[in-house]
Amino acid sequence: MRRSFRGPAHGLVLAVFVAACSGGAATTAPSTGARSPAATTPGASTSATTPAATQIVPIAGGLLDKIMKAGKIVVSTDPKYPPQSKQKPDGSFEGFDIDVANEIGKRLGVTVEYTTPDWTAITAGGWGGRWDMSVGSMTITPDRAKALDFSPPYYFTPAQMTVRTDTGITSIDGLVGKTVCSGEGTTYDQWLNGTLDFGPAGKPAPPPAGIKSTTLPTDTDCPDQWKAGRNDFEGWLSSITTVDGAIDADLPVTKVGDPVYLEPLGVAVDKSGPTTTDFVAWLTVTIAEMHADGTLSEFSEKWFKTDYTLPPTP
Amino acid sequence: MRGLAAQQPGIDPSMVASTQTIVADIRRARQRSSLRFRLIFIGTWFVLVGGLSVALASTGRIHVDFLAEWAPFFLGGVPLTIFVSVVSIAFAVVFALIGALGRISTIAPIFATATLYVSLVRGTPLIVQIFFVYSALPQFGIVLPAIVAGIFALSFNYGAYMTEIFRAGIEAVPRGQIEAAHALGMSDAQTMRRIVLPQAVRIVIPAIGNEFIAMIKDSALVSFVALQELFWRARTTGSANFASFETLIFAAVVYWLLTITFSTAQEWLERRMRESDRRT
Numbered sequence: 001m002r003r004s005f006r007g008p009a010h011g012l013v014l015a016v017f018v019a020a021c022s023g024g025a026a027t028t029a030p031s032t033g034a035r036s037p038a039a040t041t042p043g044a045s046t047s048a049t050t051p052a053a054t055q056i057v058p059i060a061g062g063l064l065d066k067i068m069k070a071g072k073i074v075v076s077t078d079p080k081y082p083p084q085s086k087q088k089p090d091g092s093f094e095g096f097d098i099d100v101a102n103e104i105g106k107r108l109g110v111t112v113e114y115t116t117p118d119w120t121a122i123t124a125g126g127w128g129g130r131w132d133m134s135v136g137s138m139t140i141t142p143d144r145a146k147a148l149d150f151s152p153p154y155y156f157t158p159a160q161m162t163v164r165t166d167t168g169i170t171s172i173d174g175l176v177g178k179t180v181c182s183g184e185g186t187t188y189d190q191w192l193n194g195t196l197d198f199g200p201a202g203k204p205a206p207p208p209a210g211i212k213s214t215t216l217p218t219d220t221d222c223p224d225q226w227k228a229g230r231n232d233f234e235g236w237l238s239s240i241t242t243v244d245g246a247i248d249a250d251l252p253v254t255k256v257g258d259p260v261y262l263e264p265l266g267v268a269v270d271k272s273g274p275t276t277t278d279f280v281a282w283l284t285v286t287i288a289e290m291h292a293d294g295t296l297s298e299f300s301e302k303w304f305k306t307d308y309t310l311p312p313t314p
Numbered sequence: 315m316r317g318l319a320a321q322q323p324g325i326d327p328s329m330v331a332s333t334q335t336i337v338a339d340i341r342r343a344r345q346r347s348s349l350r351f352r353l354i355f356i357g358t359w360f361v362l363v364g365g366l367s368v369a370l371a372s373t374g375r376i377h378v379d380f381l382a383e384w385a386p387f388f389l390g391g392v393p394l395t396i397f398v399s400v401v402s403i404a405f406a407v408v409f410a411l412i413g414a415l416g417r418i419s420t421i422a423p424i425f426a427t428a429t430l431y432v433s434l435v436r437g438t439p440l441i442v443q444i445f446f447v448y449s450a451l452p453q454f455g456i457v458l459p460a461i462v463a464g465i466f467a468l469s470f471n472y473g474a475y476m477t478e479i480f481r482a483g484i485e486a487v488p489r490g491q492i493e494a495a496h497a498l499g500m501s502d503a504q505t506m507r508r509i510v511l512p513q514a515v516r517i518v519i520p521a522i523g524n525e526f527i528a529m530i531k532d533s534a535l536v537s538f539v540a541l542q543e544l545f546w547r548a549r550t551t552g553s554a555n556f557a558s559f560e561t562l563i564f565a566a567v568v569y570w571l572l573t574i575t576f577s578t579a580q581e582w583l584e585r586r587m588r589e590s591d592r593r594t
Contacts, residue, residue, distance in 0.1 A: 054528050076540075079550055079554060080549075080550050080553040080554050080556050081554070082555075085388075086554045087554065089383055089384050089386065089387045089549065090387070091387060091390070091542075109512075115540045116542060116546075116550075117460075117538070117539060117540035118537070118538045118539075120541075121448070121449060121539075121540075124449060125453055126449050126453060127452075128448075128449070128451075128452035128457040129452075129457060130457070130459075130460065130540070189546065210402060217553075218553050220553045220554065220556060220560070221553060223556065224552075224553070224556050224558050227556055228375075228558075228559060246556065249555075249556050251556060257359075272452075272453075
């Protein structure tokens with residue numbers, strides 16, 4: 001990306017994008033499914049043409065300025081989460097989120113560096129400038145939007161309920177009175193406790209009454225316990241991508257019912273760091289471009305065998 | 315024998331053991347160094363550890379090729395584990411020394427501050443302290459690099475526990491030493507620096523060794539601040555590959571080997587320090 005510093009027209013465009021992106025979670029409103037760039041940025045529909053990412057003006061001292069000056073972007077990732085993020089024996093990373101982050105770095109024209117803090121440190125905000133961006137399949141919620149600024153969703157995953165194969169349960173209602181496991185700090189845990197809220201996009205339908213919930217440090221720990229032979233809980237709720245990964249690894253996991261909700265996942269930056277408006281504006285345009293030119297769909301097919309990047313149809 | 319021992323400098327006459335205990339000590343030491351004893355020791359370990367390994371292997375969940383593929387990656391975290399532990403214990407000793415001097419101080423504000431340090435830091439969980447240093451201090455404008463934050467939190471925490479150990483060590487140096495130093499015209503500071511502290515160090519070395527061995531395992535907590543040490547690597551790979559059973563056992567074995575190595579080094583150090591007490 002080459003910066004261009006011309007014209008008040010860019011200031012106007014920037015103002016429009018700032019308006020679109022303020023409030024963080026505002027971009028989760030479902031669109032009609034058409035994959036044009038304007039569809040993912042409600043509020044920007046007033047502009048006749050979407051400007052190219054090259055025309056975003058970095059604010060002096062802002063996040064985009066910091067990244068361009070350093071020539072690299074530091075991205076946080078939690079590699080316990082295949083196929084979104086996983087580490088290889090040589091220490092490098094691979095996965096859907098990794099491909100997306102590398103693509104963002106490529107389009108920005110900087111190198112990408114990864115760091116691996118704890119997931120709770122990432123979602124809490126207050127990163128202290130230690131890393132610039134999180135591409136970690138983070139669900140956009142109003143609570144998180146208090147500390148982080150989100151890009152528009154780069155994909156949507158269905159949350160899939162599963163049971164241990166030998167329980168013989170065939171429907172979600174069969175889990176009433178039983179316990180369902182999920183990862184700590186995930187939206188799956190929030191949904192099971194009835195506290196999940198997507199802000200402007202509304203709340204998903206609540207779980208049936210009488211289902212108990214428990215958590216383990218990360219999503220994959222739940223089916224790992226079943227593999228170990230423990231029977232502390234009968235169900236496991238996680239993203240369909242992680243569930244498919246567990247089934248492929250021959251774990252005793254059986255899907256039950258349709259996905260219980262669809263969650264928008266966004267790229268996050270820290271509100272308490274350098275000003276983020278320029279970088280979020282650039283991200284908004286770039287992610288729209290990545291949707292439009294099929295890059296995100298291609299990554300999704302590669303890692304999930306399905307295209308999860310299409311926004312939900314209302 | 316009692317009279318001779320009582321005349322040794324630095325030995326409190328009231329602490330001289332009776333003849334029978336000394337003979338028992340010698341007998342026990344001779345027995346432990348005998349070849350037969352050592353062979354049976356090794357044999358028992360072999361049986362117990364071997365039995366445990368066979369039991370684990372029989373679960374069918376240890377895949378040697380998987381571990382072989384990942385072993386270099388896991389072992390790549392060991393230097394960081396050792397580095398963090400060694401640097402943290404070194405700074406912890408510094409904190410503990412300052413804390414202990416504060417805890418024996420007769421100046422009220424110094425004593426109060428030292429007591430607060432010990433109480434607060436021992437009374438809050440270490441992981442909370444690490445989180446605080448890493449994520450909360452930036453709110454006050456203090457942004458420490460991850461490794462500095464991790465080492466500082468660990469050493470600050472262990473310093474509080476070791477403060478009490480150091481204080482006990484300082485107080486265990488016989489009063490006769492301090493009185494003799496004053497009789498020679500040394501000031502309080504000189505006495506502390508040249509007479510009391512060197513002897514106190516000898517007393518607390520075993521305790522520091524213990525703390526260091528505990529520190530090796532607590533260093534796993536710095537994984538919170540994005541440091542990829544041994545435990546983080548084992549746990550992350552285990553979670554991602556649904557193989558936590560094997561990877562965590564592997565990590566446990568490596569920690570055990572590290573502990574054995576450092577315990578042996580500590581025993582050697584203690585034996586060197588005791589040379590001045592040996593009569594044979």
